[in-house]
Amino acid sequence: MAERLKPVDAVTxxxxxxxxxxxxxxxxxxxxxVGLERGAPRFTVPDFQSPAIHDELRFSxxxxxxxxxxxxxxxxxxxxxxxxxxIRRWESFLPGQGLGGSFVHWNGQSFRAQVADFIYRTHHLxxxxxxxxxxxxxxxxxxxxxxxxxxxxxxxxxxxxxLGVSGKAGNIKGQIQPGGNPFDAPRAREYxxxxxxxxxxxxxxxxxxxxxxxxxxPQPSANLSRPxxxxxxxxxxxxxxxGFCERYACEHYAKASxxxxxxPVLLKNPNxxxxxxxxVLRINLDSTGKKATGVTYVDGAGREFEQPAEIVxxxxxxxxxxxxxxxxxxxxxxxxRTGEGVVGRNYSYQTTGGATVFLDESINVNAxxxxxxxxxxxxxxxxxxxxxxxxxxxxxxxxxSIMTGARPIEFHPTPPGTPKWGLEWKRAVAQHYNHTILIxxxxxxxxxxxNYLDLDPTYKDAWGQRLLRMTFDFPENxxxxxxxxxxxxxxxxGAMGGKIVVRGGTKRPYSSTFYQSTHNAGGAVMGDDPKxxxxxxxxxxxxxxNVFSLxxxxxxxxxxxxxxxxxxxxxxxxxxxIKNKYLKSxxxxxxx
Numbered sequence: 151m152a153e154r155l156k157p158v159d160a161v162t163x164x165x166x167x168x169x170x171x172x173x174x175x176x177x178x179x180x181x182x183x184v185g186l187e188r189g190a191p192r193f194t195v196p197d198f199q200s201p202a203i204h205d206e207l208r209f210s211x212x213x214x215x216x217x218x219x220x221x222x223x224x225x226x227x228x229x230x231x232x233x234x235x236x237i238r239r240w241e242s243f244l245p246g247q248g249l250g251g252s253f254v255h256w257n258g259q260s261f262r263a264q265v266a267d268f269i270y271r272t273h274h275l276x277x278x279x280x281x282x283x284x285x286x287x288x289x290x291x292x293x294x295x296x297x298x299x300x301x302x303x304x305x306x307x308x309x310x311x312x313l314g315v316s317g318k319a320g321n322i323k324g325q326i327q328p329g330g331n332p333f334d335a336p337r338a339r340e341y342x343x344x345x346x347x348x349x350x351x352x353x354x355x356x357x358x359x360x361x362x363x364x365x366x367x368p369q370p371s372a373n374l375s376r377p378x379x380x381x382x383x384x385x386x387x388x389x390x391x392x393g394f395c396e397r398y399a400c401e402h403y404a405k406a407s408x409x410x411x412x413x414p415v416l417l418k419n420p421n422x423x424x425x426x427x428x429x430v431l432r433i434n435l436d437s438t439g440k441k442a443t444g445v446t447y448v449d450g451a452g453r454e455f456e457q458p459a460e461i462v463x464x465x466x467x468x469x470x471x472x473x474x475x476x477x478x479x480x481x482x483x484x485x486x487r488t489g490e491g492v493v494g495r496n497y498s499y500q501t502t503g504g505a506t507v508f509l510d511e512s513i514n515v516n517a518x519x520x521x522x523x524x525x526x527x528x529x530x531x532x533x534x535x536x537x538x539x540x541x542x543x544x545x546x547x548x549x550x551s552i553m554t555g556a557r558p559i560e561f562h563p564t565p566p567g568t569p570k571w572g573l574e575w576k577r578a579v580a581q582h583y584n585h586t587i588l589i590x591x592x593x594x595x596x597x598x599x600x601n602y603l604d605l606d607p608t609y610k611d612a613w614g615q616r617l618l619r620m621t622f623d624f625p626e627n628x629x630x631x632x633x634x635x636x637x638x639x640x641x642x643x644g645a646m647g648g649k650i651v652v653r654g655g656t657k658r659p660y661s662s663t664f665y666q667s668t669h670n671a672g673g674a675v676m677g678d679d680p681k682x683x684x685x686x687x688x689x690x691x692x693x694x695x696n697v698f699s700l701x702x703x704x705x706x707x708x709x710x711x712x713x714x715x716x717x718x719x720x721x722x723x724x725x726x727x728i729k730n731k732y733l734k735s736x737x738x739x740x741x742x
Contacts (some may be wrong), residue, residue: 166251189248317370352526395522547593
């Protein structure tokens with residue numbers, strides 16, 4: 151029997167980026183908020199200090215900061231006619247666990263989505279027509295977000311200044327800015343900090359890309375280029391290019407995370423209570439099924455509690471948001487056979503890849519001196535920045551030299567034909583380690599009626615609850631797109647002086663056995679139609695209006711870019727309306 155606790159105004163399921171933001175905004179508005187985090191508490195001091203934080207075996211290989219999949223895994227299969235099996239080693243994507251969530255071990259790559267991303271279906275129909283879209287793939291289920299870039303721009307701006315993003319604007323109020331990305335959506339002002347210093351491998355990429363007529367620019371980064379104090383009064387320091395960023399926390403207060411930009415202020419607010427090592431089992435509903443009454447969770451000692459709350463925020467990793475809604479009976483589960491239902495629908499991932507460029511041994515790249523987002527890149531092939539009229543796909547990828555550390559266990563480039571082990575392999579690693587540049591391709595992922603999330607009928611977690619099941623393979627549209635851009639990347643590699651350029655690009659079938667991206671998206675998507683979305687434009691559940699599901703689970707399809715800044719913007723947009731409208735008159739914010 152669960153022990154019933156004292157009611158509060160709001161509870162967040164997870165205390166990562168969205169959970170921290172929601173709690174900050176609501177406590178400042180005077181609400182009593184409880185944050186429930188399944189992982190442990192952790193802070194820059196003492197938990198993230200070197201040399202322990204630079205343990206590549208512990209953090210990169212054994213995934214110490216990631217979700218404990220001996221307790222809660224995800225099952226996976228490529229298609230509905232296969233039997234899904236649990237993923238017992240995180241490789242393809244890395245769900246974070248612990249205070250701060252995945253926003254602790256992220257790289258800091260800080261892009262905005264583009265104008266067309268938010269009106270995705272409308273944009274493509276207007277530019278190319280329905281016949282073209284159908285030819286790209288009749289199984290694709292792209293849709294608009296229900297919100298526009300212009301509505302989100304002030305919230306993009308606010309979030310970037312909260313993080314202290316380092317970058318060079320490419321478009322300020324419609325005016326293209328020299329040195330920035332000419333394909334940028336318009337912004338109100340410059341980034342809060344200048345871009346990071348360009349790496350040598352970035353300079354080599356820049357020269358090659360420029361020679362082919364492309365438009366290189368410095369990657370926007372939440373690794374700070376100089377000391378900075380954010381609007382909450384929290385001080386961050388300049389990045390020292392230590393080479394340990396993704397999969398690691400920052401010991402130097404130089405990477406934006408909840409620990410450096412939000413939590414020190416939030417945790418001092420008497421309206422907030424953080425509870426760690428608490429696994430939320432479900433959201434509780436009243437007898438009508440139309441109102442949440444709170445959540446039930448188990449603490450680290452195995453005790454079960456009921457936390458009553460007037461508002462419930464689902465603020466976990468995107469896959470876990472979807473699972474929580476399914477376990478709680480909120481929204482109609484998606485049925486791939488009929489196409490009906492919404493929860494689990496429009497799951498999308500990311501198309502990645504890229505080339506390996508082997509240079510002359512006289513060129514010393516020194517990629518071990520790097521940050522999480524040090525890239526020099528081009529956006530000429532991002533999204534719909536190039537004309538698709540005579541192509542057979544939609545979507546695109548950014549391309550860039552984005553090497554984040556060249557750590558010794560993970561980075562050992564060798565050209566084709568090299569033995570996989572032994573003396574000759576060792577010699578090849580020594581020969582090429584400091585003379586090789588990786589070029590990344592990173593891009594859109596279109597949703598398909600064949601790709602979805604649901605509850606596994608067989609496998610359960612440590613508390614006896616059904617695991618989330620992922621059914622996913624890359625749509626042929628995305629493979630065609632990535633392979634088209636891979637040809638362009640090979641040309642860039644040659645222009646960089648590559649003696650050998652090994653081609654990349656996305657291929658089928660999707661495999662969960664090697665890292666690709668942690669940008670899982672969709673499954674509880676936003677929109678303006680309850681028949682094709684779980685939440686409205688304010689990320690409020692259509693069926694249970696006092697439940698808000700925040701984060702990338704609400705993306706109807708995935709964008710070209712790393713998505714953290716877009717998550718921040720749509721979260722702040724939703725919270726602004728919750729504070730100024732919902733709290734005054736609780737109920738649906740958008741009529742059905």
